[in-house]
Amino acid sequence: MPTVVLTLGDDVSTDVIYPGRYMATVLPTETPQYAFADMAEFNARLKSGGVAGGSIVAAGRNFGCGSSREQAVSTLKGHDLTIVAWSFARIFLQNAVNLGLTIITAPGFVAKEGDEVELFPEGVRNRTTGTSYPIVPLPPARRAIIEAGGLIAYTRARVLAAGGKLR
């Protein structure tokens, strides 16, 4: 069962998730090393492989506010983290959908580090505290991108369907 490995407050910015000074690094294979780079302890834990895939970062409102930098998503996806937040900033949410990072909008979700969390299609349950929270589903238009396997696959299908005759 996934456990919570980091708890954060409101307005976690993309500068906290992926500091601007590492923006020259763009490849999804290279961005994971700088995840939460300014939170040295957690960054070291991620890099040491001490965080299991599917582990949960719990946050408050407006997670991912700020820059459009896609590194903020690829760096989290590289560690196979799941983000459960009360709400997400728009561009971050779209980037997460496009790249296939698992994000869950669960207003009111409360957890502390080490809590075990169950994920259901319609809600999340903090097993440690016993409290369940409903989730806000993604709009259908965004689910279509996820179902296609991400925006690259979605766009590729569109281009192929047009037989390269889009223009």
Added chain:
Amino acid sequence: MSMTIAEKILAHASGLPAVKPGDVVEPRVDLAMSHENAALVINQFLEVYRDTGLQPKVWDASKVAIIFDHRVPAESAKTAGNQKKVRDFVAKYAISKFHDIRGDVGGICHQILPESGYVRPGAVVVGTDSHTTSHGALGAFAFGIGATEMASVWALGTAVNVEVPATIKVVVSGAFPPYVGPKDLILHLIGRISAQGANFKVLEFHGETISAMPTSGRLVLCNMSVEAGATAGIVPADDETARYLREEAGMAGEWERIVPDRDAQYAQVITIDVTSLEPQIACPHTVDNVKPVGGVEGTKVDQVVIGSCTNGRLDDLAIAASLIRGRKVAHGTRMLVFPASGKIYRQALERGYVADFMSAGAVVMNPGCGPCLGVHEGALGDGETALSTTNRNFKGRMGNPNAQVYLCSPAVAAASAVTGMITDPRKGAK
């Protein structure tokens, strides 16, 4: 059906008679802008075509703009490599709206697009930069997207699965007091509605104050709309827009004045009277932690930064120069000025502003994003405090998580450079 400006633009661009908030549309894109992160867009774009048997093809090379500004000139071999890769792509795909590192046509993307006449009122503009909201100042619907989404735009020519956002109407009245302006207005608004107050919504600006405001000020409002979470900020195109496009952007050709319908539906209406607005400061580490200057007056400042896509325009430099002319930057304080474009830099030279800054002890740097996001010059030391006319003060923003950034107007920044502490320009000017 009655519509807001954003709804009208999205309906038209999507070939629909009308849209309402929540509708999912696929608007055609009129302008697709990237900066150095075009290097990532290129990767993703080529990935779309991998194993398809099709030749990668940009839908319309004339609608793609690439402007180098984040790390100019390159600060590292890695960045230089990314820039080289983008240049090669630009040549291969005949991207004409390419602005390399140059003193004539180079600069920050959110100044280059308007001043080059690339932004038409009513257009749909996307950019791989969150401050793409800036271009709503010219009546366009402009929003930030990620690199993969841009790759999709390059391939398809449309922005897929765009949800029509609801609109918040902001009505501004009154005349600004001396040394108070658009930056103070937008900081006040963000402080009032919070960093997420307009998340997934559009801020549509109206009122006598906006009508009287030059495009440079409208760019400040729309630029920072994203700091309230807004998808876009927008000002209805008017006579001032026509003047700007004709006189400053050299744009010829027709464009339509899109105004909201009289009974358009707004999620919220916010009214602001600026008559007694004070200079505003966004305190560390969130943009909505806003106080009147009096609340933080006297805070020691190690570095003053004037410039950026928010406040690096000629009128910003003019007011800053007027406050520093014949004075000196305080001992123990550094002052960095970076004009928003080569054109503005040259105008500032001609008008003597650059000499004013340098004589006072400021360093005038080449146009670019530089210190704002801590990727290039002007990083802060541990425990240092910056006062900056840029748009973000997130922890770590100016290159150091152990430093603090306060945001303000050019007038506050210049007055504070002289005293070495946060200073009310209304007093410092005496």
